[in-house]
Amino acid sequence: MADDDGPIVRSTLTEQIVSRLRTSLSDGSFPLGQPLPSEHELMERYGVSRNVVRAAISALRGQGLIYTVRGIGSFPSETVRNIPRIPGDPWDTLIPTKDPFARRDYADAETAELFDVPKRMMMFITERPATREDTGQKVLTARVMPASVFFGIEPSPMPFEMTRAELVTLFNKHFGPLTEEYGFQAIGADPNQALELGVPKGAPLIEITRYTRSAEGRLLMTETEITTGPGIRHITAPVPVS
Known part of the structure:
Protein backbone atom coordinates (compact mmCIF):
# COMPACT_ATOMS: atom_id res chain seq x y z
CA MET A 1 0.00 0.00 0.00
CA ALA A 2 1.41 3.39 -0.99
CA ASP A 3 2.39 5.91 1.68
CA ASP A 4 0.39 9.07 0.97
CA ASP A 5 2.27 11.18 3.53
CA GLY A 6 5.14 11.84 1.13
CA PRO A 7 8.86 11.41 1.67
CA ILE A 8 10.57 12.07 5.00
CA VAL A 9 12.69 15.22 4.80
CA ARG A 10 15.74 15.40 7.04
CA SER A 11 16.37 18.93 8.28
CA THR A 12 19.89 20.23 8.67
CA LEU A 13 21.27 21.56 11.95
CA THR A 14 20.97 25.07 10.58
CA GLU A 15 17.29 24.58 9.73
CA GLN A 16 16.64 23.24 13.22
CA ILE A 17 18.30 26.27 14.83
CA VAL A 18 16.42 28.62 12.51
CA SER A 19 13.16 26.94 13.55
CA ARG A 20 13.93 27.29 17.26
CA LEU A 21 15.01 30.89 16.93
CA ARG A 22 11.93 31.70 14.87
CA THR A 23 9.76 30.27 17.65
CA SER A 24 11.57 32.37 20.25
CA LEU A 25 11.08 35.46 18.13
CA SER A 26 7.36 34.84 17.67
CA ASP A 27 6.58 34.01 21.32
CA GLY A 28 8.36 37.07 22.70
CA SER A 29 11.30 35.24 24.28
CA PHE A 30 13.52 37.81 22.55
CA PRO A 31 11.96 41.20 23.48
CA LEU A 32 11.72 43.91 20.88
CA GLY A 33 14.61 46.33 21.05
CA GLN A 34 16.81 43.90 22.98
CA PRO A 35 19.71 42.06 21.29
CA LEU A 36 19.50 38.33 20.72
CA PRO A 37 21.96 36.16 22.66
CA SER A 38 25.53 36.35 21.35
CA GLU A 39 26.93 33.77 18.94
CA HIS A 40 28.80 32.14 21.82
CA GLU A 41 25.65 31.94 23.95
CA LEU A 42 23.69 30.40 21.08
CA MET A 43 26.48 27.89 20.46
CA GLU A 44 26.32 26.79 24.09
CA ARG A 45 22.52 26.81 24.22
CA TYR A 46 22.07 24.57 21.19
CA GLY A 47 25.37 22.64 21.21
CA VAL A 48 26.29 23.61 17.67
CA SER A 49 29.26 25.21 15.94
CA ARG A 50 29.79 28.90 15.24
CA ASN A 51 29.28 28.26 11.51
CA VAL A 52 25.83 26.79 12.18
CA VAL A 53 24.84 29.75 14.37
CA ARG A 54 26.06 32.25 11.79
CA ALA A 55 24.21 30.45 9.00
CA ALA A 56 21.00 30.48 11.08
CA ILE A 57 21.36 34.18 11.86
CA SER A 58 21.98 34.90 8.20
CA ALA A 59 18.88 32.92 7.23
CA LEU A 60 16.69 34.79 9.74
CA ARG A 61 18.08 38.09 8.53
CA GLY A 62 17.28 37.08 4.96
CA GLN A 63 13.71 36.30 6.01
CA GLY A 64 13.37 39.77 7.51
CA LEU A 65 12.91 38.42 11.03
CA ILE A 66 15.97 40.07 12.56
CA TYR A 67 18.04 43.21 12.10
CA THR A 68 21.79 43.31 12.70
CA VAL A 69 23.78 46.33 13.91
CA ARG A 70 27.50 45.95 13.28
CA GLY A 71 29.47 45.71 16.51
CA ILE A 72 26.37 45.45 18.70
CA GLY A 73 24.32 42.41 17.68
CA SER A 74 21.09 41.21 16.09
CA PHE A 75 17.65 42.42 17.13
CA PRO A 76 14.08 41.23 16.46
CA SER A 77 12.69 42.65 13.23
CA GLU A 78 11.02 45.99 13.13
Missing part, protein backbone atom coordinates in the same frame (compact mmCIF):
# COMPACT_ATOMS: atom_id res chain seq x y z
CA THR A 79 7.68 46.76 14.61
CA VAL A 80 5.67 49.82 13.73
CA ARG A 81 4.76 52.04 16.64
CA ASN A 82 2.22 54.79 16.11
CA ILE A 83 2.86 58.14 17.74
CA PRO A 84 -0.47 59.79 18.61
CA ARG A 85 -1.17 63.19 17.11
CA ILE A 86 -4.23 63.81 19.20
CA PRO A 87 -4.53 65.35 22.67
CA GLY A 88 -3.68 62.95 25.46
CA ASP A 89 -0.86 61.57 27.51
CA PRO A 90 1.65 59.78 25.25
CA TRP A 91 2.65 57.60 28.20
CA ASP A 92 -0.83 56.28 29.10
CA THR A 93 0.07 52.79 27.89
CA LEU A 94 3.41 52.67 29.73
CA ILE A 95 3.81 50.68 32.92
CA PRO A 96 6.10 52.45 35.44
CA THR A 97 8.98 50.32 36.70
CA LYS A 98 10.01 52.86 39.35
CA ASP A 99 8.39 55.76 41.15
CA PRO A 100 8.65 59.05 39.24
CA PHE A 101 11.74 61.04 40.16
CA ALA A 102 10.84 64.73 40.47
CA ARG A 103 13.58 67.31 40.77
CA ARG A 104 14.35 70.99 40.27
CA ASP A 105 17.39 72.03 38.29
CA TYR A 106 18.78 75.16 36.66
CA ALA A 107 18.60 75.60 32.90
CA ASP A 108 21.92 75.16 31.13
CA ALA A 109 22.71 77.12 27.97
CA GLU A 110 21.05 74.58 25.65
CA THR A 111 17.87 74.33 27.74
CA ALA A 112 17.68 78.11 28.15
CA GLU A 113 17.90 78.56 24.38
CA LEU A 114 15.29 75.87 23.73
CA PHE A 115 12.72 77.41 26.09
CA ASP A 116 13.86 80.99 25.43
CA VAL A 117 14.42 81.65 29.13
CA PRO A 118 17.39 83.10 31.03
CA LYS A 119 20.23 80.81 31.95
CA ARG A 120 19.78 79.26 35.39
CA MET A 121 16.02 79.54 35.17
CA MET A 122 14.52 77.00 37.55
CA MET A 123 13.25 73.93 35.68
CA PHE A 124 10.72 71.35 36.87
CA ILE A 125 11.83 67.89 35.72
CA THR A 126 10.02 64.58 36.21
CA GLU A 127 11.73 61.37 35.06
CA ARG A 128 10.21 57.91 34.98
CA PRO A 129 11.47 54.57 33.64
CA ALA A 130 8.72 52.32 32.32
CA THR A 131 7.91 49.46 29.97
CA ARG A 132 5.50 49.28 27.07
CA GLU A 133 2.31 47.47 27.91
CA ASP A 134 2.12 45.69 24.55
CA THR A 135 5.76 44.65 23.99
CA GLY A 136 7.53 44.89 27.35
CA GLN A 137 10.09 47.21 25.74
CA LYS A 138 11.92 49.44 28.24
CA VAL A 139 11.43 53.19 27.98
CA LEU A 140 12.87 56.24 29.73
CA THR A 141 10.60 59.29 30.00
CA ALA A 142 11.12 62.86 31.13
CA ARG A 143 8.84 65.92 31.38
CA VAL A 144 10.46 69.36 31.58
CA MET A 145 8.87 72.77 32.24
CA PRO A 146 10.44 76.12 33.11
CA ALA A 147 9.25 77.79 36.30
CA SER A 148 8.51 80.92 34.27
CA VAL A 149 5.40 79.35 32.68
CA PHE A 150 3.80 79.40 36.13
CA PHE A 151 4.67 82.99 36.99
CA GLY A 152 1.62 85.10 37.77
CA ILE A 153 -0.77 82.15 37.99
CA GLU A 154 -2.91 82.16 41.13
CA PRO A 155 -3.23 80.11 43.19
CA SER A 156 0.37 79.07 42.71
CA PRO A 157 0.42 75.67 40.91
CA MET A 158 2.30 72.62 42.21
CA PRO A 159 3.66 71.16 38.94
CA PHE A 160 4.98 67.90 40.39
CA GLU A 161 1.54 67.02 41.74
CA MET A 162 -0.34 67.73 38.51
CA THR A 163 -1.27 65.20 35.86
CA ARG A 164 -0.62 65.97 32.21
CA ALA A 165 -4.34 66.61 31.67
CA GLU A 166 -4.32 69.14 34.52
CA LEU A 167 -1.24 70.86 33.10
CA VAL A 168 -2.81 71.10 29.64
CA THR A 169 -6.01 72.52 31.11
CA LEU A 170 -3.99 75.09 33.05
CA PHE A 171 -1.93 76.06 29.99
CA ASN A 172 -5.04 76.34 27.84
CA LYS A 173 -6.64 78.66 30.36
CA HIS A 174 -3.65 80.98 30.64
CA PHE A 175 -2.04 80.75 27.19
CA GLY A 176 -4.92 79.99 24.85
CA PRO A 177 -5.09 77.12 22.34
CA LEU A 178 -2.02 74.88 22.39
CA THR A 179 -0.08 73.29 19.56
CA GLU A 180 2.05 70.14 19.64
CA GLU A 181 4.91 68.89 17.49
CA TYR A 182 7.31 65.96 17.58
CA GLY A 183 11.07 65.80 17.25
CA PHE A 184 13.13 62.66 16.58
CA GLN A 185 16.83 62.17 17.23
CA ALA A 186 19.18 59.17 17.10
CA ILE A 187 21.55 58.97 20.06
CA GLY A 188 24.01 56.49 21.58
CA ALA A 189 23.24 55.07 25.03
CA ASP A 190 25.20 56.74 27.81
CA PRO A 191 26.17 54.58 30.83
CA ASN A 192 23.00 55.41 32.80
CA GLN A 193 20.71 54.84 29.83
CA ALA A 194 22.48 51.59 28.99
CA LEU A 195 21.98 50.37 32.56
CA GLU A 196 18.29 51.34 32.70
CA LEU A 197 17.44 49.96 29.25
CA GLY A 198 19.59 46.84 29.46
CA VAL A 199 21.59 47.58 26.31
CA PRO A 200 25.34 47.95 25.66
CA LYS A 201 26.91 51.36 26.16
CA GLY A 202 26.74 53.24 22.86
CA ALA A 203 23.81 51.16 21.56
CA PRO A 204 21.60 53.12 19.14
CA LEU A 205 18.59 54.75 20.80
CA ILE A 206 15.74 56.88 19.53
CA GLU A 207 14.87 60.05 21.43
CA ILE A 208 11.34 61.25 20.74
CA THR A 209 10.26 64.63 22.12
CA ARG A 210 6.80 66.17 22.13
CA TYR A 211 6.84 69.98 22.30
CA THR A 212 3.77 71.72 23.71
CA ARG A 213 3.54 75.39 22.74
CA SER A 214 1.21 78.32 23.27
CA ALA A 215 -0.72 79.77 20.36
CA GLU A 216 2.06 82.37 20.03
CA GLY A 217 4.72 79.66 19.80
CA ARG A 218 6.07 79.87 23.36
CA LEU A 219 7.47 76.50 24.45
CA LEU A 220 5.71 75.47 27.66
CA MET A 221 6.65 71.83 28.12
CA THR A 222 8.71 69.04 26.58
CA GLU A 223 7.99 65.34 27.03
CA THR A 224 10.77 63.01 25.97
CA GLU A 225 10.96 59.27 25.72
CA ILE A 226 14.06 57.27 24.92
CA THR A 227 13.75 53.78 23.50
CA THR A 228 15.99 51.21 21.88
CA GLY A 229 16.51 52.07 18.24
CA PRO A 230 17.25 49.01 16.04
CA GLY A 231 14.24 47.49 14.36
CA ILE A 232 11.72 49.99 15.66
CA ARG A 233 9.99 52.24 13.15
CA HIS A 234 8.20 55.20 14.72
CA ILE A 235 5.54 56.96 12.68
CA THR A 236 2.98 59.57 13.55
CA ALA A 237 -0.58 58.34 13.53
CA PRO A 238 -2.71 59.49 10.58
CA VAL A 239 -4.93 62.53 11.06
CA PRO A 240 -7.77 63.79 8.85
CA VAL A 241 -6.80 66.30 6.19
CA SER A 242 -9.28 69.15 5.92
Whole structure:
Protein backbone atom coordinates (compact mmCIF):
# COMPACT_ATOMS: atom_id res chain seq x y z
CA MET A 1 0.00 0.00 0.00
CA ALA A 2 1.41 3.39 -0.99
CA ASP A 3 2.39 5.91 1.68
CA ASP A 4 0.39 9.07 0.97
CA ASP A 5 2.27 11.18 3.53
CA GLY A 6 5.14 11.84 1.13
CA PRO A 7 8.86 11.41 1.67
CA ILE A 8 10.57 12.07 5.00
CA VAL A 9 12.69 15.22 4.80
CA ARG A 10 15.74 15.40 7.04
CA SER A 11 16.37 18.93 8.28
CA THR A 12 19.89 20.23 8.67
CA LEU A 13 21.27 21.56 11.95
CA THR A 14 20.97 25.07 10.58
CA GLU A 15 17.29 24.58 9.73
CA GLN A 16 16.64 23.24 13.22
CA ILE A 17 18.30 26.27 14.83
CA VAL A 18 16.42 28.62 12.51
CA SER A 19 13.16 26.94 13.55
CA ARG A 20 13.93 27.29 17.26
CA LEU A 21 15.01 30.89 16.93
CA ARG A 22 11.93 31.70 14.87
CA THR A 23 9.76 30.27 17.65
CA SER A 24 11.57 32.37 20.25
CA LEU A 25 11.08 35.46 18.13
CA SER A 26 7.36 34.84 17.67
CA ASP A 27 6.58 34.01 21.32
CA GLY A 28 8.36 37.07 22.70
CA SER A 29 11.30 35.24 24.28
CA PHE A 30 13.52 37.81 22.55
CA PRO A 31 11.96 41.20 23.48
CA LEU A 32 11.72 43.91 20.88
CA GLY A 33 14.61 46.33 21.05
CA GLN A 34 16.81 43.90 22.98
CA PRO A 35 19.71 42.06 21.29
CA LEU A 36 19.50 38.33 20.72
CA PRO A 37 21.96 36.16 22.66
CA SER A 38 25.53 36.35 21.35
CA GLU A 39 26.93 33.77 18.94
CA HIS A 40 28.80 32.14 21.82
CA GLU A 41 25.65 31.94 23.95
CA LEU A 42 23.69 30.40 21.08
CA MET A 43 26.48 27.89 20.46
CA GLU A 44 26.32 26.79 24.09
CA ARG A 45 22.52 26.81 24.22
CA TYR A 46 22.07 24.57 21.19
CA GLY A 47 25.37 22.64 21.21
CA VAL A 48 26.29 23.61 17.67
CA SER A 49 29.26 25.21 15.94
CA ARG A 50 29.79 28.90 15.24
CA ASN A 51 29.28 28.26 11.51
CA VAL A 52 25.83 26.79 12.18
CA VAL A 53 24.84 29.75 14.37
CA ARG A 54 26.06 32.25 11.79
CA ALA A 55 24.21 30.45 9.00
CA ALA A 56 21.00 30.48 11.08
CA ILE A 57 21.36 34.18 11.86
CA SER A 58 21.98 34.90 8.20
CA ALA A 59 18.88 32.92 7.23
CA LEU A 60 16.69 34.79 9.74
CA ARG A 61 18.08 38.09 8.53
CA GLY A 62 17.28 37.08 4.96
CA GLN A 63 13.71 36.30 6.01
CA GLY A 64 13.37 39.77 7.51
CA LEU A 65 12.91 38.42 11.03
CA ILE A 66 15.97 40.07 12.56
CA TYR A 67 18.04 43.21 12.10
CA THR A 68 21.79 43.31 12.70
CA VAL A 69 23.78 46.33 13.91
CA ARG A 70 27.50 45.95 13.28
CA GLY A 71 29.47 45.71 16.51
CA ILE A 72 26.37 45.45 18.70
CA GLY A 73 24.32 42.41 17.68
CA SER A 74 21.09 41.21 16.09
CA PHE A 75 17.65 42.42 17.13
CA PRO A 76 14.08 41.23 16.46
CA SER A 77 12.69 42.65 13.23
CA GLU A 78 11.02 45.99 13.13
CA THR A 79 7.68 46.76 14.61
CA VAL A 80 5.67 49.82 13.73
CA ARG A 81 4.76 52.04 16.64
CA ASN A 82 2.22 54.79 16.11
CA ILE A 83 2.86 58.14 17.74
CA PRO A 84 -0.47 59.79 18.61
CA ARG A 85 -1.17 63.19 17.11
CA ILE A 86 -4.23 63.81 19.20
CA PRO A 87 -4.53 65.35 22.67
CA GLY A 88 -3.68 62.95 25.46
CA ASP A 89 -0.86 61.57 27.51
CA PRO A 90 1.65 59.78 25.25
CA TRP A 91 2.65 57.60 28.20
CA ASP A 92 -0.83 56.28 29.10
CA THR A 93 0.07 52.79 27.89
CA LEU A 94 3.41 52.67 29.73
CA ILE A 95 3.81 50.68 32.92
CA PRO A 96 6.10 52.45 35.44
CA THR A 97 8.98 50.32 36.70
CA LYS A 98 10.01 52.86 39.35
CA ASP A 99 8.39 55.76 41.15
CA PRO A 100 8.65 59.05 39.24
CA PHE A 101 11.74 61.04 40.16
CA ALA A 102 10.84 64.73 40.47
CA ARG A 103 13.58 67.31 40.77
CA ARG A 104 14.35 70.99 40.27
CA ASP A 105 17.39 72.03 38.29
CA TYR A 106 18.78 75.16 36.66
CA ALA A 107 18.60 75.60 32.90
CA ASP A 108 21.92 75.16 31.13
CA ALA A 109 22.71 77.12 27.97
CA GLU A 110 21.05 74.58 25.65
CA THR A 111 17.87 74.33 27.74
CA ALA A 112 17.68 78.11 28.15
CA GLU A 113 17.90 78.56 24.38
CA LEU A 114 15.29 75.87 23.73
CA PHE A 115 12.72 77.41 26.09
CA ASP A 116 13.86 80.99 25.43
CA VAL A 117 14.42 81.65 29.13
CA PRO A 118 17.39 83.10 31.03
CA LYS A 119 20.23 80.81 31.95
CA ARG A 120 19.78 79.26 35.39
CA MET A 121 16.02 79.54 35.17
CA MET A 122 14.52 77.00 37.55
CA MET A 123 13.25 73.93 35.68
CA PHE A 124 10.72 71.35 36.87
CA ILE A 125 11.83 67.89 35.72
CA THR A 126 10.02 64.58 36.21
CA GLU A 127 11.73 61.37 35.06
CA ARG A 128 10.21 57.91 34.98
CA PRO A 129 11.47 54.57 33.64
CA ALA A 130 8.72 52.32 32.32
CA THR A 131 7.91 49.46 29.97
CA ARG A 132 5.50 49.28 27.07
CA GLU A 133 2.31 47.47 27.91
CA ASP A 134 2.12 45.69 24.55
CA THR A 135 5.76 44.65 23.99
CA GLY A 136 7.53 44.89 27.35
CA GLN A 137 10.09 47.21 25.74
CA LYS A 138 11.92 49.44 28.24
CA VAL A 139 11.43 53.19 27.98
CA LEU A 140 12.87 56.24 29.73
CA THR A 141 10.60 59.29 30.00
CA ALA A 142 11.12 62.86 31.13
CA ARG A 143 8.84 65.92 31.38
CA VAL A 144 10.46 69.36 31.58
CA MET A 145 8.87 72.77 32.24
CA PRO A 146 10.44 76.12 33.11
CA ALA A 147 9.25 77.79 36.30
CA SER A 148 8.51 80.92 34.27
CA VAL A 149 5.40 79.35 32.68
CA PHE A 150 3.80 79.40 36.13
CA PHE A 151 4.67 82.99 36.99
CA GLY A 152 1.62 85.10 37.77
CA ILE A 153 -0.77 82.15 37.99
CA GLU A 154 -2.91 82.16 41.13
CA PRO A 155 -3.23 80.11 43.19
CA SER A 156 0.37 79.07 42.71
CA PRO A 157 0.42 75.67 40.91
CA MET A 158 2.30 72.62 42.21
CA PRO A 159 3.66 71.16 38.94
CA PHE A 160 4.98 67.90 40.39
CA GLU A 161 1.54 67.02 41.74
CA MET A 162 -0.34 67.73 38.51
CA THR A 163 -1.27 65.20 35.86
CA ARG A 164 -0.62 65.97 32.21
CA ALA A 165 -4.34 66.61 31.67
CA GLU A 166 -4.32 69.14 34.52
CA LEU A 167 -1.24 70.86 33.10
CA VAL A 168 -2.81 71.10 29.64
CA THR A 169 -6.01 72.52 31.11
CA LEU A 170 -3.99 75.09 33.05
CA PHE A 171 -1.93 76.06 29.99
CA ASN A 172 -5.04 76.34 27.84
CA LYS A 173 -6.64 78.66 30.36
CA HIS A 174 -3.65 80.98 30.64
CA PHE A 175 -2.04 80.75 27.19
CA GLY A 176 -4.92 79.99 24.85
CA PRO A 177 -5.09 77.12 22.34
CA LEU A 178 -2.02 74.88 22.39
CA THR A 179 -0.08 73.29 19.56
CA GLU A 180 2.05 70.14 19.64
CA GLU A 181 4.91 68.89 17.49
CA TYR A 182 7.31 65.96 17.58
CA GLY A 183 11.07 65.80 17.25
CA PHE A 184 13.13 62.66 16.58
CA GLN A 185 16.83 62.17 17.23
CA ALA A 186 19.18 59.17 17.10
CA ILE A 187 21.55 58.97 20.06
CA GLY A 188 24.01 56.49 21.58
CA ALA A 189 23.24 55.07 25.03
CA ASP A 190 25.20 56.74 27.81
CA PRO A 191 26.17 54.58 30.83
CA ASN A 192 23.00 55.41 32.80
CA GLN A 193 20.71 54.84 29.83
CA ALA A 194 22.48 51.59 28.99
CA LEU A 195 21.98 50.37 32.56
CA GLU A 196 18.29 51.34 32.70
CA LEU A 197 17.44 49.96 29.25
CA GLY A 198 19.59 46.84 29.46
CA VAL A 199 21.59 47.58 26.31
CA PRO A 200 25.34 47.95 25.66
CA LYS A 201 26.91 51.36 26.16
CA GLY A 202 26.74 53.24 22.86
CA ALA A 203 23.81 51.16 21.56
CA PRO A 204 21.60 53.12 19.14
CA LEU A 205 18.59 54.75 20.80
CA ILE A 206 15.74 56.88 19.53
CA GLU A 207 14.87 60.05 21.43
CA ILE A 208 11.34 61.25 20.74
CA THR A 209 10.26 64.63 22.12
CA ARG A 210 6.80 66.17 22.13
CA TYR A 211 6.84 69.98 22.30
CA THR A 212 3.77 71.72 23.71
CA ARG A 213 3.54 75.39 22.74
CA SER A 214 1.21 78.32 23.27
CA ALA A 215 -0.72 79.77 20.36
CA GLU A 216 2.06 82.37 20.03
CA GLY A 217 4.72 79.66 19.80
CA ARG A 218 6.07 79.87 23.36
CA LEU A 219 7.47 76.50 24.45
CA LEU A 220 5.71 75.47 27.66
CA MET A 221 6.65 71.83 28.12
CA THR A 222 8.71 69.04 26.58
CA GLU A 223 7.99 65.34 27.03
CA THR A 224 10.77 63.01 25.97
CA GLU A 225 10.96 59.27 25.72
CA ILE A 226 14.06 57.27 24.92
CA THR A 227 13.75 53.78 23.50
CA THR A 228 15.99 51.21 21.88
CA GLY A 229 16.51 52.07 18.24
CA PRO A 230 17.25 49.01 16.04
CA GLY A 231 14.24 47.49 14.36
CA ILE A 232 11.72 49.99 15.66
CA ARG A 233 9.99 52.24 13.15
CA HIS A 234 8.20 55.20 14.72
CA ILE A 235 5.54 56.96 12.68
CA THR A 236 2.98 59.57 13.55
CA ALA A 237 -0.58 58.34 13.53
CA PRO A 238 -2.71 59.49 10.58
CA VAL A 239 -4.93 62.53 11.06
CA PRO A 240 -7.77 63.79 8.85
CA VAL A 241 -6.80 66.30 6.19
CA SER A 242 -9.28 69.15 5.92
